Amino acid sequence: MSFLKIRDLSVILRGTNHRLLRGVSLDVGATEVMGLVGESGAGKSMIGKAVLGILPRSARIVGGSIELDGVDLLTLPPRQRRHLIGQKAALIPQDPLTALNPARRIGPQISDRLVDILGWDKARARARAEEILHDVHIPQPDRVLRAYPHELSGGMRQRVLIASAFAAEPRLIVADEPTTALDVTVQKQILKLIFEMQARHGTALLFVTHDLGVVSKICQRLTVLYGGLVMEEAEVGAFFEAPRHAYSRALLAATPRHTDPTADLTPVPEAVIAEARRAVAEADQRWHA
Amino acid sequence: MSDLYRVEALRLSLPDMTRKPLFGAAPRIEILKGMSFAIPRGQVLGIVGGSGSGKSTLGRALVRLLEPSSGRVTFDGTDLTHLSEPALRPLRHRFQMIFQDPMSSLNPRMSVARIIAAPLSLHGRANPRAEALDALERVGLPRSFGARYPHELSGGQRQRVGIARAIALRPDFILADEIVSGLDVSSQAQVLSILRDLVREMNLTLAFISHDLSVIRRLCDRVLVLHQGEIVEDAACETLFAAPQAAYTRELLEAIPEPDPKKPWFQRAS
Structure with missing residues (x-):
């Protein structure tokens, strides 16, 4: 039974009929980790934002459905929709510096949403914030609660955001390139933490990334996107053994493998891009008809 | 040698600068x-x-x-x-340099040809524009790209313009x-x-x-x-x-x- 069920989701650039997402369907099981990969502009972040109801103003959903725990979000009135998303889903954002308010202390930035969404009183929310910081292995959580974002390192800020995402015990977390801005060594620690938390809380995870290396280590399934269109959806084991789609194969061939001295990097061949573009054009033709 | x-x-x-006092020099x-x-x-x-x-x-x-x-x-x-x-x-x-972010190291108001030609004319080369277009070809971009502006290019193409600018002077x-x-x-x-x-x-x-x-x-x-x-x-x-x-x-x-x-x-x- 999938916790997140997206069917035929289309998003357009407002005021045009240019589609950013072209009929995307995907499922994420209740405790499953799904990787969403593609090059920049493929629409991978867009899917996560559509699920969380935080699409930019310039984008508009024009078709399809997004079911969260059996309820179609797109049929709900805005207030109810926001309430439901707030209770059941959370985001781990890409850039820990812009995601935190520089003028406020860490504590209230974590506990506010517990008060607003779950209706907890302030003392309980604060205690929970301290507890969850402890869970993400932050030493001296009471000190960090009183700190401002600039007083923390990049890795520490990302830990705070992971804590904040898990604080309200959501059933689904969207992680939008959460380690792209970090060093490889810090990236590893942060990924380890996200998956430790995911396993402990039994959360569904939609993991947006451009890095197939990361996907191979942490996801159970993955969806490959090109131009807002799903190219391939597969189990991770089978995919890295033999990707079915030509575009996926090309993407994998362009991903560096540092332990293999002979493997060379090949850019995605023109012919493969042409083929992917053709698929996009055909999907648009069917849609406009 | x-x-x-x-x-x-x-x-x-x-x-x-994070530890600079209000007056006086910052610690090094x-x-x-x-x-x-x-x-x-x-x-x-x-x-x-x-x-x-x-x-x-x-x-x-x-x-x-x-x-x-x-x-x-x-x-x-x-x-x-x-x-x-x-x-x-x-x-x-x-000795030339290629920068990390082409969006901030390529002038958005200048065409690609002008961007690449700028250091050439600064160093007094006779025919900067022709050399700039040659450099474009060397990085695998068509000469016609000289007329484009950085925002019209993809990330990879922009970075190739950065490379073209660096090699145009034929540095060591x-x-x-x-x-x-x-x-x-x-x-x-x-x-x-x-x-x-x-x-x-x-x-x-x-x-x-x-x-x-x-x-x-x-x-x-x-x-x-x-x-x-x-x-x-x-x-x-x-x-x-x-x-x-x-x-x-x-x-x-x-x-x-x-x-x-x-x-x-x-x-x-x-």
Whole structure:
């Protein structure tokens, strides 16, 4: 039974009929980790934002459905929709510096949403914030609660955001390139933490990334996107053994493998891009008809 | 003389603005803590390290965008260490730089041809526009791209314009500072292969700064591993990957997620 069920989701650039997402369907099981990969502009972040109801103003959903725990979000009135998303889903954002308010202390930035969404009183929310910081292995959580974002390192800020995402015990977390801005060594620690938390809380995870290396280590399934269109959806084991789609194969061939001295990097061949573009054009033709 | 660069006991400190008092000078923070190495002509040197390791600062000291506090940087027999800007200028066309973010290093109001031609005319070349278009061709872009503006290009194409600008002056040395870290894997592969061809064709010496060892392996002959302002390992590329000596190098290598689910990376908590 999938916790997140997206069917035929289309998003357009407002005021045009240019589609950013072209009929995307995907499922994420209740405790499953799904990787969403593609090059920049493929629409991978867009899917996560559509699920969380935080699409930019310039984008508009024009078709399809997004079911969260059996309820179609797109049929709900805005207030109810926001309430439901707030209770059941959370985001781990890409850039820990812009995601935190520089003028406020860490504590209230974590506990506010517990008060607003779950209706907890302030003392309980604060205690929970301290507890969850402890869970993400932050030493001296009471000190960090009183700190401002600039007083923390990049890795520490990302830990705070992971804590904040898990604080309200959501059933689904969207992680939008959460380690792209970090060093490889810090990236590893942060990924380890996200998956430790995911396993402990039994959360569904939609993991947006451009890095197939990361996907191979942490996801159970993955969806490959090109131009807002799903190219391939597969189990991770089978995919890295033999990707079915030509575009996926090309993407994998362009991903560096540092332990293999002979493997060379090949850019995605023109012919493969042409083929992917053709698929996009055909999907648009069917849609406009 | 086969070394293009010689670096001896290089130290560099910068003012720490986060601890600057309201009045008076900021305390200085030592970024490079004494580095010595040489870059032989024609070599592709990888410089790798985490953020704050001093890799960009080292690069900037090599092309004298920063002045070292002590030690010596010699380029082709000339001591650059404390050379004044007027004295540096006639040398500058011989060492060029490619920047990380083409969106902030390419002027959005200038056409690609003008961007590439600008340093050429600055150095008094007779026919900057023609040379600029030749440089475009060398990086695999059609000459017609000269009329375009940076925002009309993809990330990979923009980065190739950055490369074209650097090679247009036919320098001896190029410093590439994290030039593929903002790119998709496909553009990354393309930029790396162009760079590799150019090094061979133009007989370039290249210093390639990156935080990503898997990229370094595809390109470099030799690698310097930096950690907190010091060189912790200096080895031939193959040696480094086959038998890393420094603990920090091993840590960096183990942190790279290779696209293979069967190789253990970290144990999933269950």
